[in-house]
Amino acid sequence: MKKIYNFSAGPACLPQQAINSSIESIKNFKQSGMSLLEMSHRSVQVVDLFEETTNNIIELLNIPKNYSVLWLQGGASLQFSMVPMNLLPIAGSADYIDTGSWSAKAIIECEKFGKVNVIGSSKDSNYSYIPKDVQISSNSSYLHITSNNTIYGTQYKNFPEINNNTFLVADMSSDILSKTIDISKFGLIYAGAQKNIGPAGVTLVIIRSDLFELKYRDIPTMMSYNTHASKDSMFNTPPVFSVCVVNETLKWLKQLGGLDSMANINELKAGLLYEEINRNTLFKSPINKEDRSLMNVPFIFDDNGIDDKVFLDFCLARGLTTLKGHRSVGGFRASIYNAMPQKGVEVLIETMQEFEKRYS
């Protein structure tokens, strides 16, 4: 198979080691003589798998004891609704910061259950920065942020400070596990797996245990965090194979030395790429320097009259795929999640340099 570097924003590249061991699980899971794909979620092996996966993520993220880890379905998008359904009082209000399309979608869902105060937005500049110095509303139950904006390529480097009567909720779909974070700052964190954790089909939720007690409205059983927490994410049939791939990814992260090591590698990879975008006369970054994401790196042509497709084809011929920018930004976007090897970033940089020699 020809080596391809996949810069897709999601579903995205996974560690080869995690893919290889997942293939083994499909053939013969833990010497059971059965494929994981055909095993009951009530079997000892699968119950063990969930326990191991949860323990691995607790260890990697240093999750405090008063938090629960849930493995759910419905993607990050279902969390846009589950968060206000479970955590917003009747006639209550919540603060949201609008840093892109995903935040905007979360806001629309919350508005179905109560009042939203948009206390910061960078929409006026096509989401090229993270709004800072936001003022928390006195009556808000929580503040919702998107820690990394997959489409626009901005990322929080410091989380907003909040007072004691409220808590932070974060959509961390595209940067969870990329660095160490202080979980205790958050009431709830959610992340669709297919960016930086594993394949599509499973969504990670980390929730502070006291928030289960909130029962503001009558909601469907499946929408309640309490339902899933009280049954260790096995109230109904969970996405067992997706969780297996997640676990293999977590094992890979642990072997690498955990999240501090991963963060150093991510800083290095992104640093090299931003340096080249800055140096190369054909390209520029549309994003405010201090808010640039280490995970999703958008870049555009610097008014050189070349069609985007020329560069995309140039990349494809060198095994670099899915570099087209999101339609709302245009240009290019290199998603360089944990699993993108440094070599992939280096090949991209060489390709940009070769392209400059040919076309400038």
Ligand SMILES: *Cc1c(COP(=O)(O)O)cnc(C)c1O
């Ligand atoms: C991809 C993405 C989503 C949507 O995830 P789904 O799992 O497809 O629902 C939400 N938020 C962010 C930040 C994302 O990157």
